[in-house]
Amino acid sequence: MSDSAIRQAAVWLARASRVCVSSGAGMSAESGIPTFRDKDGLWSQARPEEMATPEAFERDPHKVWEWYRWRRAKLATIGPHAGHRMLAEWEERIDDFVVVTQNIDGLHHAAGSQKVIELHGRLDLVRCVGCTYEQQGLDDLGPEPHCPQCGAWLRPGVVWFGELLPPGALEAAFDAARRCELLLVIGTSGVVQPAASLVDAAKAYGAAIIEVNPNPSELSSLADVCVRSGCKDALPAIDAQWRRLGS
Numbered sequence: 001m002s003d004s005a006i007r008q009a010a011v012w013l014a015r016a017s018r019v020c021v022s023s024g025a026g027m028s029a030e031s032g033i034p035t036f037r038d039k040d041g042l043w044s045q046a047r048p049e050e051m052a053t054p055e056a057f058e059r060d061p062h063k064v065w066e067w068y069r070w071r072r073a074k075l076a077t078i079g080p081h082a083g084h085r086m087l088a089e090w091e092e093r094i095d096d097f098v099v100v101t102q103n104i105d106g107l108h109h110a111a112g113s114q115k116v117i118e119l120h121g122r123l124d125l126v127r128c129v130g131c132t133y134e135q136q137g138l139d140d141l142g143p144e145p146h147c148p149q150c151g152a153w154l155r156p157g158v159v160w161f162g163e164l165l166p167p168g169a170l171e172a173a174f175d176a177a178r179r180c181e182l183l184l185v186i187g188t189s190g191v192v193q194p195a196a197s198l199v200d201a202a203k204a205y206g207a208a209i210i211e212v213n214p215n216p217s218e219l220s221s222l223a224d225v226c227v228r229s230g231c232k233d234a235l236p237a238i239d240a241q242w243r244r245l246g247s
């Protein structure tokens with residue numbers, strides 16, 4: 001981990017009163033949830049077009065549910081790590097601190113963050129394809145979950161490719177990106193739109209960009225500072241440096 005990148009991140013955080021975080025699957029990797037596009041990521045075992053599109057669900061809901069049941073069961077056994085908890089603490093220290101996440105695992109909320117915008121829905125939510133019924137929780141709903149109200153299929157409450165993001169979420173996310181002085185981009189490859197464009201929006205409005213990612217991403221060239229480390233260690237390291245600035 002580069003000391004100068006950590007120090008610069010700490011200096012900017014200490015000075016900032018408007019901060020936005022854009023997090024992706026790498027944020028949860030050290031909690032035990034695989035990312036999508038890394039070597040052993042989810043897309044190395046399953047094809048996105050067979051699991052994460054509305055057409056795939058129409059074609060074979062059993063197959064799609066098998067995958068989501070496995071992921072829901074896994075999520076039920078894990079929790080946030082020190083990096084998630086650091087962001088929740090920074091929210092208390094910084095006036096305007098918003099987390100925009102592509103993650104569906106709810107771990108930012110579980111760590112105590114309150115201002116979280118979830119762009120791709122929630123794994124612990126299911127909704128009916130035929131009516132407005134929704135249900136929260138990670139209970140095993142069996143291989144063929146159907147709506148208790150109208151009998152249609154229930155589906156995972158996540159955003160698949162080709163689907164619109166939850167109403168209001170995108171607008172709120174771009175508002176946060178445009179008004180921030182500092183954008184922390186944590187654990188995303190930056191290939192999925194429209195989330196990836198938050199960085200362009202923040203930069204166009206004058207924000208400094210810090211990337212926290214052990215690997216280069218599609219967004220690295222836009223970053224002013226890159227912390228090349230896993231976020232579980234990097235975020236507490238930035239915090240420790242921030243505390244040293246004050247002493």
Ligand code: BJW
Pocket residue numbers: 023024025026027029030035036037038041052102103104120158159160161162163164165186187188189190191192193194212213214215216217229230231232
């Ligand atoms: C670490 C780490 C550690 C590892 N610490 N870091 C414009 C241009 C081209 C295409 C489009 C476009 N606009 C829209 C599209 C289409 C599409 C899209 O973006 N396609 C591209 C892939 C080409 N977008 C959509 O369809 C979106 N809808 C939409 O735009 O609606 C309007 C519209 C529709 C149709 C046409 C045009 C407009 C919806 C996108 C939904 C994405 N859904 C998924 C699945 C969610 C449900 C589920 O999980 O089952 O969301 S796909 C998957 O990718 C998931 C993620 O949220 C998303 C992003 O992945 P992420 O988080 O970046 O993870 P990885 O694995 O890619 O990267 C992990 C990173 O972590 C790596 O960099 C590692 O190095 C790093 N890392 N360990 C820190 N410890």
